[in-house]
Amino acid sequence: MSNKLKVGLCAYGAVIIWSLAFIGTKIGLEYFDPVTLSIYRYLAAGVFALILCAAGKKAVPARRDIPLFLLLGATGYFLYVLTFNMGAGGVSVSAASVIISIAPITTAVFSSVLFKEKMSARQLAAALIEFAGVAVVSFCGGENKAGSGVLWIVASLVCFTTYNLLTRYAAGKYTPLQITGYGLIAAFAMFLPMTPYAAAHTQKITVGGVLCVLLLGVICSGAAYVLWAKALAKSDGTLEAANALFLEPIITTLLGIFMLGEHPNLQMWIGIGIVAAGLCLFYAKVKTKKGVFDNADG
Numbered sequence: 001m002s003n004k005l006k007v008g009l010c011a012y013g014a015v016i017i018w019s020l021a022f023i024g025t026k027i028g029l030e031y032f033d034p035v036t037l038s039i040y041r042y043l044a045a046g047v048f049a050l051i052l053c054a055a056g057k058k059a060v061p062a063r064r065d066i067p068l069f070l071l072l073g074a075t076g077y078f079l080y081v082l083t084f085n086m087g088a089g090g091v092s093v094s095a096a097s098v099i100i101s102i103a104p105i106t107t108a109v110f111s112s113v114l115f116k117e118k119m120s121a122r123q124l125a126a127a128l129i130e131f132a133g134v135a136v137v138s139f140c141g142g143e144n145k146a147g148s149g150v151l152w153i154v155a156s157l158v159c160f161t162t163y164n165l166l167t168r169y170a171a172g173k174y175t176p177l178q179i180t181g182y183g184l185i186a187a188f189a190m191f192l193p194m195t196p197y198a199a200a201h202t203q204k205i206t207v208g209g210v211l212c213v214l215l216l217g218v219i220c221s222g223a224a225y226v227l228w229a230k231a232l233a234k235s236d237g238t239l240e241a242a243n244a245l246f247l248e249p250i251i252t253t254l255l256g257i258f259m260l261g262e263h264p265n266l267q268m269w270i271g272i273g274i275v276a277a278g279l280c281l282f283y284a285k286v287k288t289k290k291g292v293f294d295n296a297d298g
Contacts, residue, residue: 011231019251021220022093031209034085039198044217046188073186076163084156090149097252126282133274176229
C-alpha cells in the first residue's frame with residue numbers, strides 16, 4: 001500500500017467519523033447542556049486514552065514536552081469542544097461543518113510560514129473564496145446569523161487550526177498514537193475538576209445520553225484523532241491530508257437532512273457551493289515538476 005493511499009484512508013476515515021460527531025453533538029445537547037456534554041465526552045475519551053496507552057506500554061513523554069501536550073489537550077479537545085458545543089445549539093450541523101472545514105486552509109497558511117510549506121497564488125485565491133463562502137453561511141441572515149452560535153464555532157476553528165499545527169510539530173518526535181493519547185489524557189485532567197458541575201447539571205441518566213457520550217468520546221475524540229494524527233504524520237505536507245476535509249460539509253449536510261430532518265435554506269446551499277468551488281480550486285491538480293501539490297515537501 002502506497003504512502004499516499006495510507007494518508008488518504010486515515011484522513012477520509014477521520015472526516016467520516018467527525019461528520020458523525022456533528023450529529024452526535026446535536027443529539028447530545030438534547031440530554032445535556034454544552035459544558036456537561038463536553039465534560040462527559042472527555043472523561044470517556046480520557047479513560048479510553050489511558051487504556052490505550054497502558055495496553056500499548058507507551059513511555060511517558062519527555063518532561064520538556066509536557067507543555068506541548070498540555071497545549072494539544074487544551075486546543076484540540078478542552079477549548080475546542082467547549083466552544084464547539086456552545087455554538088452547536090445555535091447553528092445547523094451543515095453550517096458548523098462548513099466553518100470547521102476551513103481549518104485545513106488556515107492550517108496551510110500558517111504551515112507555509114512555520115514549516116516552509118509552499119502555497120501558490122492559486123491556493124491563496126482559493127482560500128479567499130472559501131472564506132467568502134463561510135461569510136455567506138455565517139453572516140447573511142437566516143438561522144445562521146452571527147450571535148446565534150457562529151462566533152463560538154469560529155473560535156473552535158481557531159482552536160482546531162492551532163491543534164493541527166502543534167500535531168504537525170509533535171509528529172517529528174512522537175507517534176500518532178502517543179500524540180492523541182497524551183493530548184486526551186491532558187484534556188481529561190483539565191475536565192476532571194469540572195466533574196461536580198456535570199453531576200449537578202445531570203437530571204437523569206438515559207441510554208441515549210450514554211450512547212452519545214461514548215460515540216463522541218471514544219470514537220470521535222479517540223479513534224478519529226488517531227487517524228488524523230497518522231494522516232498528518234505520514235503526509236508530505238498538511239495539504240495532502242487536508243484534502244479529505246473537502247467532503248465533510250457535504251457528508252454532514254446529508255446526515256443532517258436524513259438523521260435530524262434539517263432543511264438547509266438557499267443561503268446555506270450557496271455558501272456550501274462557494275466553499276466547494278474554493279476547495280476544488282485549492283486542490284486542483286496542476287502539473288509541476290514535483291507532482292500534484294506544489295509544496296516544499298511534495
